Structures are given as C-alpha cells and as structure tokens.
Amino acid sequence: SQQGEEDPQALSIQEGENATMNCSYKTSINNLQWYRQNSGRGLVHLILIRSNEREKHSGRLRVTLDTSKKSSSLLITASRAADTASYFCATDEVVANSGYALNFGKGTSLLVTP
Amino acid sequence: DTGVSQDPRHKITKRGQNVTFRCDPISEHNRLYWYRQTLGQGPEFLTYFQNEAQLEKSRLLSDRFSAERPKGSFSTLEIQRTEQGDSAMYLCASSLEVRGLGYTFGSGTRLTVV
Secondary structure (H helix, E strand, C coil): CCCCCCEECCEEECCCCCCCEECCCCCCCCCEEEECCCCCCCCCEEEEEECCEEEEEECEEEEEECCCCCCCEEEEEECCCCCEEEEEEEEEEECCEEEEEEEECCCCEEEEEC | CCCCCCEECEECCCCCCCEECCCCCCCCCCCEEEEEECCCCCCCEEEECCEEEEEEEEECCCCCEEEEHHHHHHHHEEEECCCCCHHHEEEEEEEEECCCCCCCEEECEEEEEC
C-alpha cells in the first residue's frame, strides 16, 4: 500500500508564483524524500529531510517536516514552466531484515503556465 | 557511467507471452530496486537486491514475476504469461547501502499487453 498521500492531486499556477504541495504519511519514518517525474520518464531525486530536521532548502525548493503531524510540505518558489511535472513524496520503511525501500504517494501534478 | 539504464524503453506484447526487462544500475551502487507504476499512481515497490541477493518481494510480485541480479551487477525482471493488468511502467532504481540516501531511477520500461 502507498504510504504518503499528496495534496492537492493537481495544481495549476502561473510562472513566477509559488507552488506548495503537501504530503501526509502514516508510520514512523527515518527520512522523507521528494521526487519529480516528467511525463513518461523516471523519477529524479530532489531533496531528503531526516526525521530530526524540520526544514531544508535546496535552490528554489523548501521542504518542511512535522513528525508530530506526520506531514511534510514542498514549496517551489518563483515557479517556471519547466517545473511542470508530477511531484512525489516517499518515506523509507523496513522491508526485510535490515533492508529498506521507499514507499511513494500518488503524487501532485503541477502545471506552470507561462 | 551516467546513471541507471533500462532496456527496452517500450515493449508491446500479446497476452500470454513472456517478456524480460533489463536494468543496469550505477556501478558502485550495491542496492537495486524494481518498482511498477500505473497511470496516475505513484511507483509501487516490487522487489530489491543487495548485491546479488534478493532480499524482499512485494505481494504485488506474483509467481509469474521473477527477478535476478547475477553477480550483483545488472538485473533482469521477467514476466511470464503476461496479462493485460501487467501493462505499466516498470522502473528500476539503485542506491548505495547507506540508509537515508536518495535513489537514482532509470527512465523505465513501458509495457503494453494487448
């Protein structure tokens, strides 16, 4: 089953605006990751935030994590048309012995219009 | 080595036929993962390898699915007696063993069963 649930499912904004996507999850986590996927392509790792971190920045990306609410948000500032893609949050969980695998949500589809 | 390679990019097969996909991970990555993604959904975990050992298989992986990673290098995913419900994007990812690192995904193999 999919762990994370992104909100909203779809988001449409104009270039220059900020885009905020939220993710909720169910179990305890070691870290939470955000990925981007262009249509028909593989996923690209954007940013990772550990469970003991509350906020992290990378370029125009800002991620927050609230472990008490089991939620995270991804903010893309000054969006560009090239940011159009689907964005997924993923949490890692134990799958076998000491092994871990990422569990993805259903994603937010972002459309940035010029 | 520029990333994770998957072959073929697209595969159309008739129901009942067998198909095999290949994944070449980043050479220094000892963990390799297979995911399946259907339209509008996030990737779903199928199985993963640490070196040549297959450590976990999802319940999504029926008896018709088999994966191998001989010598801990490339991996193959075979689907026997394909069904229309197998139509999906099959994604491969690799990572180092250290927990808390992002995955590097390939571009995926899109399977269409007609």
